[in-house]
Amino acid sequence: MPDNYFARYLPLLLHFLIAGALASVIVLLSWLIGQRKPTRAKLSPYECGMTPVGDARERFSVKFYLVAMLFILFDVEAIFLYPWAVLLKELKMFGFLEMLVYMLIVLVGFFYVWKKGVLDWGETAKPRGNA
Amino acid sequence: MSITTFIIVSLIKTALALFVLLTAVAYSVWLERKVVGRMQNRWGPTRVGPFGLLQPAADGVKFLLKEDLTPPHVYKPLYIAAPIIAVVFALTSIAVIPIGNPVTIFGLTIPLQIAPDLNIALLIILGVTSLGVYGVALSGWSSNSKYSLLGGLRASAQMISYEIALGLSLVGVLIMSGSFSLNDIVAAQTGVFWGFIPKWNIFHGQFVAFFIYLMAAYAETNRIPFDLPEAETELVAGYHTEYSAMKFAMFFMAEYANMVTVGCLATLLFLGGWSGPVFGPPLLQALLPVFWFVAKVFVFMFIYIWVRGTLPRFRYDQLMAFGWKFLLPLSIANVVVTALIVVLQQ
Numbered sequence: 001m002p003d004n005y006f007a008r009y010l011p012l013l014l015h016f017l018i019a020g021a022l023a024s025v026i027v028l029l030s031w032l033i034g035q036r037k038p039t040r041a042k043l044s045p046y047e048c049g050m051t052p053v054g055d056a057r058e059r060f061s062v063k064f065y066l067v068a069m070l071f072i073l074f075d076v077e078a079i080f081l082y083p084w085a086v087l088l089k090e091l092k093m094f095g096f097l098e099m100l101v102y103m104l105i106v107l108v109g110f111f112y113v114w115k116k117g118v119l120d121w122g123e124t125a126k127p128r129g130n131a
Numbered sequence: 132m133s134i135t136t137f138i139i140v141s142l143i144k145t146a147l148a149l150f151v152l153l154t155a156v157a158y159s160v161w162l163e164r165k166v167v168g169r170m171q172n173r174w175g176p177t178r179v180g181p182f183g184l185l186q187p188a189a190d191g192v193k194f195l196l197k198e199d200l201t202p203p204h205v206y207k208p209l210y211i212a213a214p215i216i217a218v219v220f221a222l223t224s225i226a227v228i229p230i231g232n233p234v235t236i237f238g239l240t241i242p243l244q245i246a247p248d249l250n251i252a253l254l255i256i257l258g259v260t261s262l263g264v265y266g267v268a269l270s271g272w273s274s275n276s277k278y279s280l281l282g283g284l285r286a287s288a289q290m291i292s293y294e295i296a297l298g299l300s301l302v303g304v305l306i307m308s309g310s311f312s313l314n315d316i317v318a319a320q321t322g323v324f325w326g327f328i329p330k331w332n333i334f335h336g337q338f339v340a341f342f343i344y345l346m347a348a349y350a351e352t353n354r355i356p357f358d359l360p361e362a363e364t365e366l367v368a369g370y371h372t373e374y375s376a377m378k379f380a381m382f383f384m385a386e387y388a389n390m391v392t393v394g395c396l397a398t399l400l401f402l403g404g405w406s407g408p409v410f411g412p413p414l415l416q417a418l419l420p421v422f423w424f425v426a427k428v429f430v431f432m433f434i435y436i437w438v439r440g441t442l443p444r445f446r447y448d449q450l451m452a453f454g455w456k457f458l459l460p461l462s463i464a465n466v467v468v469t470a471l472i473v474v475l476q477q
Binding site for chain 1: 137142144145194195197198199200215218219222223227246249274275277280288291292295298299302305306376377448451452455459463466467471474477
């Protein structure tokens, strides 16, 4: 093991570069070897055999953005818990209570989001008769 | 060890690891076809080689020879980059996974891990695997096809939703072991209760966390019952509808490589890593830990296939509700309870 601290990350970098080279070579090989007989129908977007209507650059549900925003909030919470978790045995009860307060604040936000219906996908379930 | 030897050794390890991983990927596909075939009362591959064992090689050659179609309606740079991104990040995360105790060959002590002694190994794995979502999202968007777009969006939303539960389920393990280093986490799980039950995290208070991890991992790797991104009955093939030849196969390589990584991580964090009975002559003693590690990962892969042969697919609203309204509160509760017990025991 070399003394330099950053040398420890060298194998990771090398591995990443080799994996990248490998993936690129595979794509290149397939492009070089594969036969090419394009036809108009083959080159059109796949839509179960129908003639495509427009392309896919359209609007989509805003829900996906909301999920992405919530992800950032809650993933930051999860990451914030990591250093605390590693040091918990030293922080003892004080650290536990401090984090409990933080988690309660996050949970208030979570409860708000839940009640606002951000987590409900599809149509809101309506009570049905006993069919 | 000088820096040159260090680099040469790590290059050899990288080559070996990539070879083993890609072979494992090819044969998990074979195993899956075989096992799911038997579960559905049919044979699975039998024609190429004994028991169809050469089928993965035949498939590989076929994927290379097939027409590599780049449709004119796609956004080309990202369309080509997306499968590469997916595969690269799937193959990179294996670099920090240790598979056994260090071995001594020709007087050199070699850790069985490509990047040894990283004290933030777990963070690296989480970071690299979550970058994999870019491959899926970019392929869905750049294909410029409706099925691909829907599949890509679904996959991204699903992967980031379950990542929170996955991340929180690991906090309990971190509390138990007090370190991010995977070697330390395994070391913290040595020993037994009452003389025979191993002190693995799954038996040591992290039972619930293990199942949260398991379910979140299935969703992260887009596997049944959470394989909505490629729900073939509604989305044809999801985000890789417009891909062909090797680029198509690369998404499968990425998926199976991620399954292997997730299995390795589950083994290290919850199932005691390479711990197991070690006996016999020195050579056997050196090989057995690696064997136990591989055996545990294999069990994990088999459960993956078993679940695929057993469960139907979720509906999208059920999937999101399950992730956000069940797994997330449960994992937070697990963190609080684990922390409280650990603090009170001191």
